Amino acid sequence: MSGDSASRGPVAVVGAGPVGLTAALVLARTGVPVTLLESRETLATESRASTFHPSTLDLLDELGVAAALRRQGRTVDRVQWRDLDGLVHAELDYSVLSGHTGHPYRLHVEQARLTPLLLAELHATGLADIRFGATVTGAEDGGDGVRLRTRDAAGRTTVTRHPYVLAADGSRSRLRELAGLPGTAEEYPDYALRVVTGTPLDELVPGLAALAYVRDARASFSALGMPDHWRLIFRIPRGTDRDAVLAPDAVRARVEQALPGAAGRAVRVADAHTYRLARFLLPRYRAGRVLFAGDAAHLTSTAGGLNMNCGLHDAVETGRALAAVLRGDAQGETALDAALERRRSVVETAVIPRSEARTAGLDRAAELPSRLASLRRTAEDPHAAADYLFKASLLDVAPRPLKGEAHADLVSQAHR
Numbered sequence: 001m002s003g004d005s006a007s008r009g010p011v012a013v014v015g016a017g018p019v020g021l022t023a024a025l026v027l028a029r030t031g032v033p034v035t036l037l038e039s040r041e042t043l044a045t046e047s048r049a050s051t052f053h054p055s056t057l058d059l060l061d062e063l064g065v066a067a068a069l070r071r072q073g074r075t076v077d078r079v080q081w082r083d084l085d086g087l088v089h090a091e092l093d094y095s096v097l098s099g100h101t102g103h104p105y106r107l108h109v110e111q112a113r114l115t116p117l118l119l120a121e122l123h124a125t126g127l128a129d130i131r132f133g134a135t136v137t138g139a140e141d142g143g144d145g146v147r148l149r150t151r152d153a154a155g156r157t158t159v160t161r162h163p164y165v166l167a168a169d170g171s172r173s174r175l176r177e178l179a180g181l182p183g184t185a186e187e188y189p190d191y192a193l194r195v196v197t198g199t200p201l202d203e204l205v206p207g208l209a210a211l212a213y214v215r216d217a218r219a220s221f222s223a224l225g226m227p228d229h230w231r232l233i234f235r236i237p238r239g240t241d242r243d244a245v246l247a248p249d250a251v252r253a254r255v256e257q258a259l260p261g262a263a264g265r266a267v268r269v270a271d272a273h274t275y276r277l278a279r280f281l282l283p284r285y286r287a288g289r290v291l292f293a294g295d296a297a298h299l300t301s302t303a304g305g306l307n308m309n310c311g312l313h314d315a316v317e318t319g320r321a322l323a324a325v326l327r328g329d330a331q332g333e334t335a336l337d338a339a340l341e342r343r344r345s346v347v348e349t350a351v352i353p354r355s356e357a358r359t360a361g362l363d364r365a366a367e368l369p370s371r372l373a374s375l376r377r378t379a380e381d382p383h384a385a386a387d388y389l390f391k392a393s394l395l396d397v398a399p400r401p402l403k404g405e406a407h408a409d410l411v412s413q414a415h416r
């Protein structure tokens with residue numbers, strides 16, 4: 001059965017991941033009614049991104065969800081580089097960012113904790129038509145608007161018209177395909193192995209920070225302290241057989257080598273899995289009246305935890321610019337194009353290079369001493385330390401929270 005209904009909202013947002021929900025909330029908070037279409041029956045609960053940078057927390061604060069997110073997360077006040085013998089080569093304290101952000105720390109919490117908060121706020125605006133089990137299968141741009149074809153869980157098709165569509169439908173974006181844009185990602189030479197343990201590693205390994213990069217010729221990996229578990233993330237050369245890497249004995253041996261400080265004390269492995277690391281950047285973030293944000297537009301290695309953060313920044317900047325167009329601002333379309341181009345350029349000039357720099361040369365043991373010495377010099381110079389964390393947190397390229405009346409208005413709506 002199929003039906004053709006009138007436009008449900010000026011803007012359709014496709015995808016209720018963190019990016020689509022944020023964009024929908026930004027639009028609704030500025031008075032723009034939105035239709036949110038999500039193919040799943042409920043919000044995703046898988047473990048994916050877990051890092052929220054200061055720049056993102058500032059923006060989530062403006063949307064009224066940062067405090068609730070923080071209550072569920074682990075606040076990380078320093079980043080540390082150490083070796084397998086427990087020697088700390090460099091440590092940077094997030095307090096150096098105090099003058100630049102309202103949140104001088106990183107927050108470790110699952111992205112699946114953020115999405116319900118955003119959804120609740122979106123409901124509360126009364127301006128959102130939220131459809132789960134609604135898969136977008138077609139999009140035709142007629143020049144003055146987009147006809148979206150959506151299939152529901154019962155197989156019924158609906159056609160709606162929208163002056164703009166914001167595609168936040170993830171890395172396998174159907175909207176990108178429908179618009180005829182390229183979508184092939186380039187895989188990195190390594191994939192990631194993520195080992196999860198409920199053992200409190202900071203009680204076993206003296207001085208281990210909740211964000212620690214172990215850099216050692218014998219093994220390099222990252223350790224992330226979450227509210228109720230720890231993650232160890234290893235890079236594995238792409239040709240390596242995944243089953244062999246995931247064999248319980250192989251995982252245990254890798255963990256024992258990685259945590260000699262915990263020798264003799266059992267580290268219980270709760271889970272181990274691998275995921276691919278790939279790079280992708282859309283050549284343009286717009287196809288007529290379809291705009292792209294988040295993983296639909298860009299992918300990077302998970303090193304540095306930048307991709308979702310950048311996607312949330314896309315959602316805020318694009319949402320604000322689109323709201324201005326719909327308000328009838330004279331320069332609205334020009335500003336929207338500029339915002340989309342800026343978002344793309346941020347990925348090209350900051351997100352991808354910074355993420356890649358985080359793990360570059362890890363396989364070249366001879367370079368390790370000079371890299372660690374350079375990090376030590378950074379840690380010893382307060383200006384260099386602030387600059388490093390400012391950039392690692394994307395504070396130099398993120399949209400800024402609105403100030404003054406506009407900000408007060410958003411906050412009062414968030415807490416009404």
Ligand SMILES: Cc1cc2nc3c(=O)[nH]c(=O)nc-3n(C[C@H](O)[C@H](O)[C@H](O)COP(=O)(O)OP(=O)(O)OC[C@H]3O[C@@H](n4cnc5c(N)ncnc54)[C@H](O)[C@@H]3O)c2cc1C
Pocket residue numbers: 014015016017018019020037038039040044047048049050051111134135136137168169170171173174175275293294295296302304305306307308309310311
């Ligand atoms: C293992 C792992 C670890 C990661 N760690 C980090 C990290 O630490 N820091 C970081 O910043 N990033 C990290 N990322 C990346 C992060 O998870 C993504 O960047 C983020 O989820 C992107 O959000 P999104 O809303 O753009 O897309 P998604 O979260 O993928 O959401 C897209 C939504 O669109 C829906 N959808 C798709 N097609 C359609 C359709 N045709 N119609 C309707 N709905 C549709 C999907 O069901 C989905 O709900 C990690 C990713 C992985 C896989």
